[in-house]
Amino acid sequence: MTEPERGTAAPDAGLPAAVPPALRPSTALLTDKYELTMLQAALADGTAHRHCVFEVFTRRLPAGRRYGVLAGTGRVLEALPHFRFDDAELAFLEEAQVVDARTIDFLSGYRFTGTMLGYAEGETFFPGSPVLQVEGTFAEAVLLETLVLSILNYDSAVASAASRMTSAAVDRPVLEMGARRANEQAAVAAARAAVVAGFAGTSNLEAGYRYGLPTIGTAAHAFTLLHDDELSAFRSQVAALGPGTTLLVDTYDVRRGVENAVAAAGTGLGAVRLDSGDLGGLAVEVRRQLDELGATGTKITVTSDLDEYAIASLAAVPVDSYGVGTSLVTGSGAPTCGMVYKLVARADAHGVLQPVAKASANKTSQGGRKQAARRIGEDGRATEEVLVTGPDALVAAWAPESDDLRPLLAPLVMEGAVDSRWTGAYGVQNAARTHQTSRAELPRGARRLSSGDPAIPTVEHRLG
Secondary structure, three states: OOOOOOOOOOOOOOOOOOOOOOOOOOOOOOOOHHHHHHHHHHHHHOOOOOEEEEEEEEOOOOOOOOOEEOOOHHHHHHHHHHOOOOHHHHHHHHHOOOOOHHHHHHHHOOOOOOEEEEEOOOOEEOOOOOOEEEEEEHHHHHOOHHHHHHHHHHHHHHHHHHHHHHHHHOOOOEEEOOHHHOOHHHHHHHHHHHHHOOOOEEOOHHHHHHHOOOEOOOOOHHHHHHOOOHHHHHHHHHHHHOOOOEEEOOOOOHHHHHHHHHHHHOOOOOEEEEOOOOHHHHHHHHHHHHHHOOOOOOEEEEOOOOOHHHHHHOOOOOOOEEEEOHHHHOHHHOOOOOEEEEEEEEEOOOOOEEEOOOOOOOOOOOOOOOEEEEEEOOOOOEEEEEEEEOOHHHHHHOOOOOOOEEEOEEEEEEOOEEOHHHOHHHHHHHHHHHHHHHHHHOOOOOOOOOOOOOOOOEEEEEOO
16 A cells, blocks of 8 residues: 555544445444433433333324325334344444443343334324334333334325325326435335335335335336437347337337337337326327327326326326336425324333323323224214323223224234234235225325315324
């Protein structure tokens, strides 16, 4: 090695080497520092092992939204067994003096042994809905706050936007292709959340691998530009992928592109894709041209910065499917759901569970354990979100007293054991079915894209 030139700064030998790009096996440092400093103080004053109940909810929906869609629950449960402080994590905490030796010793044996109840992934939610309830000691439960919120806030924002898009598309498939507009891991989460809310597939192969999602994609404009002319590019693609492929026809002139597409693949061409211009007008012209050429079964898919409003505007034109990227992975203007993780009950000095609540202006919370149910009218449509409150023993033992109440809290983790029905590929399929049923249950008008109040009110039913 040569010495650095005069006048330039020498590398600091104390700086750590670059972190390898591979995913770290532990999820324990995907958190905020104050979770650990709270733990340190609680261990010191003897309150760390008090029994506690935390609750995840949102105080309000994004402006104009009529419902939210819960997504990410399965990812929380997948991350939970890996929330371990191994040697590398403990060494970092010690070297960076994040917490003291007593806290590091506690973290070395950390395992969540508590319970989680929550709404089924894919369920719709409203202001105040207790979508996740985490119960255990303060020490066990407080550490999970940041991890839980970072997953649920993002995934639910994407799923909520995705539901509006699939609703606007009615029976036409919507496909996720937003990986290049998001962090590489967020892209996987977004693809998963989109499928929970009804998307038919994703361009992201990692999402397909992890969660068994259908993957889609053929060629971009670069492939056409690579070749000497459009026809030779199309012929090459058809030779490689078969006549059922989708050909991108708007690199140059769309009308000429459609002619070349049919010339290359024949009338059995699978689909053409439009990615620019007046998509509605072009779709009408392309449909007419394809039919005139005998390619009556060839489908038309459209992309290009679509959102739920653009999809709705194309409802009357001959489009067969939609590809959505940027608007999806950014929550279509609402990139977070505003979910919070609040302590709602904790044991007092005598071991008796007491409700606690924040009273700050515009950030209030309601203390105490809760149950939740959705009231269903005679027409099969939801009429209200019911929050059951009252003395802890009564709430914990509550069950619906009438057939018109559908309970919403399901067991997710029992004494630290994750229920695998909510994870992996099966968990995504389960969540997609749940969403389809839950959205269909909402009152008429809930799926309108125009601004409005939450589709159903949230009401309190107090016991005792």
